[in-house]
Amino acid sequence: MDIKDLRYFCMTAEMEHVTKAAEKLGVSQPFLTRVIGNLEKEIGLALFDNVGRKIRLNENGENFYIYAKKVLAEVDNLYAEIDSMLDKRERNIRILCNISSYSAELIVAFKKAHPNYTLTIDYASAKEINSALAIGDADFAFCTPPIIDDPIKGIKTDLVFCERCSLLFPPDHPLIGKKNITFDDIKDEQLLTTPKGSGLRINIDRVFQKYDFHPQIVCESNDMNMIMRSVRDGMGYAIIPRWLLYSNPSLKKYCVNVDIPEACGYIGFSYNTNPAEGSAYPDFKSFAIRFLSEFKDNIYNE
Numbered sequence: 247m248d249i250k251d252l253r254y255f256c257m258t259a260e261m262e263h264v265t266k267a268a269e270k271l272g273v274s275q276p277f278l279t280r281v282i283g284n285l286e287k288e289i290g291l292a293l294f295d296n297v298g299r300k301i302r303l304n305e306n307g308e309n310f311y312i313y314a315k316k317v318l319a320e321v322d323n324l325y326a327e328i329d330s331m332l333d334k335r336e337r338n339i340r341i342l343c344n345i346s347s348y349s350a351e352l353i354v355a356f357k358k359a360h361p362n363y364t365l366t367i368d369y370a371s372a373k374e375i376n377s378a379l380a381i382g383d384a385d386f387a388f389c390t391p392p393i394i395d396d397p398i399k400g401i402k403t404d405l406v407f408c409e410r411c412s413l414l415f416p417p418d419h420p421l422i423g424k425k426n427i428t429f430d431d432i433k434d435e436q437l438l439t440t441p442k443g444s445g446l447r448i449n450i451d452r453v454f455q456k457y458d459f460h461p462q463i464v465c466e467s468n469d470m471n472m473i474m475r476s477v478r479d480g481m482g483y484a485i486i487p488r489w490l491l492y493s494n495p496s497l498k499k500y501c502v503n504v505d506i507p508e509a510c511g512y513i514g515f516s517y518n519t520n521p522a523e524g525s526a527y528p529d530f531k532s533f534a535i536r537f538l539s540e541f542k543d544n545i546y547n548e
Contacts, residue, residue: 247288249321252314254281255293259311260380260399262300270381308398315400319520337363339530342370342378342387344445345513350493351541356533363529369468371443376401379518386530390445392514403514406538409487410510411450412501416480419500427502429459436482437461438473449511450485456508487511 254271258278261267268278286293293307303311353365370378372393378384380399387393392403413432415422421431439461440447454461464482467473470490474497477484491498515538517531 247285249318251281251285252318254278255285256311256314256318257381258282258294258301259303259307261377262302264301303398311398315520338366339363339386340366340368340384342368342375342384342389344370344372344375344387344389344443345487352534352537355537356530359533360529372445375516379516382518385517386534387516388513389516390449390511390513392512393516400518400520401516402519403516404535406513406515406535407542408510408512409489410504411485412488412491412503414474414477414484414486414497414501416477416483417500419483421483421502422500424502426505429457432461432483433459435462436464438465438467438476438482438484439463440468440470440473441466444468445511446485446487450509453506453508457506 254267254273257271258264258267261270264278264282265275268275271278282293289310291306291310292304293310294301295304353367357363357365370384370387372389372391375384375387375389376393376396379387379393379401380396389403390409392405393401395402413421413427421427421435424431439450442451453459462482465473465476470486473484474486474490474494476482477500485504486497486501488503491501515534
């Protein structure tokens with residue numbers, strides 16, 4: 247076996263689908279099937295079980311995967327060290343989020359402390375985040391509900407804080423300033439929110455279902471700035487994370503906090519525990535966890 251065989255095997259294990267793994271690797275499905283078959287013949291063990299149209303690592307495969315990832319991590323470390331010595335390594339960090347509120351302050355602060363890094367931030371669903379972290383297409387992610395730890399694929403999640411929400415109303419709306427808003431108060435109001443599957447929407451739909459509330463949704467978008475502008479123009483109200491009030495202090499006078507205990511969302515900071523040591527991983531991970539902890543203690547909970 248060679249390094250490429252191990253990379254092909256790990257990609258297949260992470261995608262749990264030969265055809266999708268082949269597409270990702272840029273090879274044909276029959277070719278990848280032969281690589282996996284030859285690998286199994288060489289070590290004398292079957293590594294996968296068939297589960298419907300998908301495949302899944304069996305016990306042998308899980309053990310082999312752990313050691314294969316260690317080998318690939320060491321190879322990546324070698325390449326990273328060579329790049330570092332030649333001063334050619336592009337220091338790029340890719341971050342995925344299924345929430346749009348939590349990156350601005352963190353990214354600005356990190357760039358000030360580490361101006362030589364390039365940061366790429368994209369929106370993705372929780373499923374897409376899970377896959378990207380497993381196969382190395384993303385370095386870090388912010389997700390709510392948090393991504394579940396997967397020791398086999400090396401995915402680890404730290405809970406960074408519990409976010410609460412506020413209701414944002416158009417200027418001069420009669421509910422501004424009212425305390426103890428109930429669902430009856432907003433049953434005839436039009437709601438602007440994020441699409442189904444987004445982090446914010448998953449959390450608020452959970453609360454709506456618990457209280458059997460059916461809002462009048464008139465607009466769905468992952469562009470929170472567009473939602474806030476539309477609320478300002480009188481299209482309806484929005485449910486926003488309170489973090490946004492610290493990014494946009496001018497919104498506070500148009501907001502009413504929600505005191506329903508269930509109206510919250512746990513934010514997870516996820517990453518893969520087997521990155522190349524020469525990458526940007528250690529710098530960003532330690533900075534992000536420290537920053538979020540200080541932000542929560544000094545600002546968010548004030």
